[in-house]
Amino acid sequence: MSVAAVASLVATAAVHRPADAVGPAGALGIALAVASLAAAVGAWRERTAWAPTAAPDDGSAGLHLGSGRRLVATVMVAFAAIAFGAYHAYPFYVFDMYSQVYHNANRIVARLDDGHVVEVERFKAVRCDHAPASDWLETPPECPAAQRFASRDRFVAGAVVARADAGLPGDADAFVLVRRIWRFEAAGVRVVDCPLRRCVGRIRR
C-alpha cells in the first residue's frame, strides 16, 4: 500500500512538471490511474496476521466485530441526519459546495491600460476611486451573471484594503478592477470583463 502513496505523490508531482509527450492533464489522468492501480495492488498484497476470517460467537476477547459495524452505521446515519437538519453547524455540514452546475468562472483582476490583466496581489500599493465597501464585490446589473468563488473574492478584497495608499501620485500605473468572466457557451468559452473600480497602483516588476 505504501507503493500507492508514493505513486500518488510522484504522479501528482508530475502534474507540476508535465512530460511534453502527455501534457499536464494527461499526467493528471496517469496520476489517478497509477494511484488507483497501486492502491488496489497494495490492498491485495496486504497481510495482517491478526486479521480474522469469522466473527466470534463467545465475545471472549476484544470488542465484538458486529458492534463495531453498528458504531459505523450509527456515526454515519447520525452525521447525515444532523447535517440535513442543520445544513451547516460546525462540525456538521452537508458539504454541498461545488454541487451546482457552473455556467461560468470568474475572478476579480486588474486590467492595465495596455489591455494586460494581472492579479491584484502584483501591486505594492493601490488607490481606487471609491473606498472599498461591502457592495463593490457585487456584479453590476449591466454585466452577465457570475457564479462567484466567494472566498477568492474576499481575498482580493482583502488585498485591496491591505494595499490601500491614499498618497499614491497621479503618475502611478492606472488600471481598472474588473470581474473577468469566462462564460461557458455552446461555441466555447467567451471572456467578458466587467468594470468595478478605476484605480492607480505601484506594480511589482
Add this chain to the structure above:
Amino acid sequence: MTRSPPDWAALGPWGRRDRRPLRVALATVAVYDLVLLLRLALRPSGSLEPIPGPWLYQALALHGAWLGVVVGVGAFAALRFAQRGALRWASVLLLALHLCEETAGRAFRTLPPEPFQPGVFLWGWIVGSLWSRYARGRRAGPVYAEDEIGADLGAVAACGISYGLAAFAKLARSGADWDHRLIWHVVLSGQPVDGSGPDAAMAAWLLRHPAVSDGLARASIALQLGGLLLPLGPRLRRLAATGLVSLHLGMLALGRLLDPEVVTLLVVWARLWPGAGGVGALREPISAPRAKRWVVPVVALCVALAAVAWLGPVRAWMAYAPILPRGPFDP
C-alpha cells in the same frame, strides 16, 4: 500460528497498535485550523460588517482578543487531547473549533469548508470512544488505549459519510449535468490570470479538451463515494484514502485548492507510508467482558442531536443569509 479472535480492531489498518499518532495528528491539524481561522477572522476583507447572526459569534468577530482566548484554550485542549486522549479535552477542542469556524465565517462573509474535517474527525472520535466505553461497561474513569480503537473507527466513519454526502449533493443537485464545467470553473477561478508555465498550459489544455474534464469530474464523484468504504476494513480504508488523497492533490494542481488537514488525517488514519514499524502495540491487554450489539445511550445521544437539528431553530440560527442558501440544494 494462533490467530487472535476477531474484534473491531480488524476494521482498520492500525489493528491493536496504540492510537496516539492519530491523536497527535488530529490535535496538530486542529491547532493549525484554529490559527488559520483566527487570522481569517482578523483579516481585512473589504466588508463593512460581519454577517448578522447569533450574538456570541458577533461579539467574537468584533473583539478579536476574545477569539484569541478561544484559540488559546483550544490549543491547550489539543495538547491535552494529544497527550491523554481524554474526552473532555476532545470536547473542549471541538467547541473551540466550532466558535472559531462560525465566527471567522461570519467575519469573512463566506463559509470556509476546509476546517470542517478536523471537527468531523473529532466528533466521530468522541462518539466512537463513548460507544467503546459503554460497550465494555466502563462509562467513567480514564480513557484506556483500547477504547481508542472505537474512537479511530468512529472518526473515520464520520469522515467517510462527509465524502458520501459531498458526492450525494452533486448527484442530487446536478446529476449528469455536473460535468467538465465544474473543472473549468475550478481551474479558471483558481489559476492566476497572468500565470505562465505548466499550470497555465494545463488550464489551456483542459479548456480545449472538455472530454478530459468530463472524465475528471466524474472520477471525483467516484472517489468521493469511495469515502464510504473508509470504515469497512484495513484494505478498503487504504484504497479509499489513497483515492481521496489523489483527489485532493489533483484539486491542488488544478485549482490551487489546498486541504492539508484532511490529507494529513487520511494519510495517518490509513497508514499510507512505507513500512509498518515505529508504533508500539497497546500496552494493556485487550479485554472485553461483554459484546453488546447496540449501545443505547450513544444511539440516544445521536437521536437527540438529530431531533434538535430538525425540530429546533438551528438552521435559522446558523444561517448565513443572504450569503449562503438557507438549506441544502436551495438555489
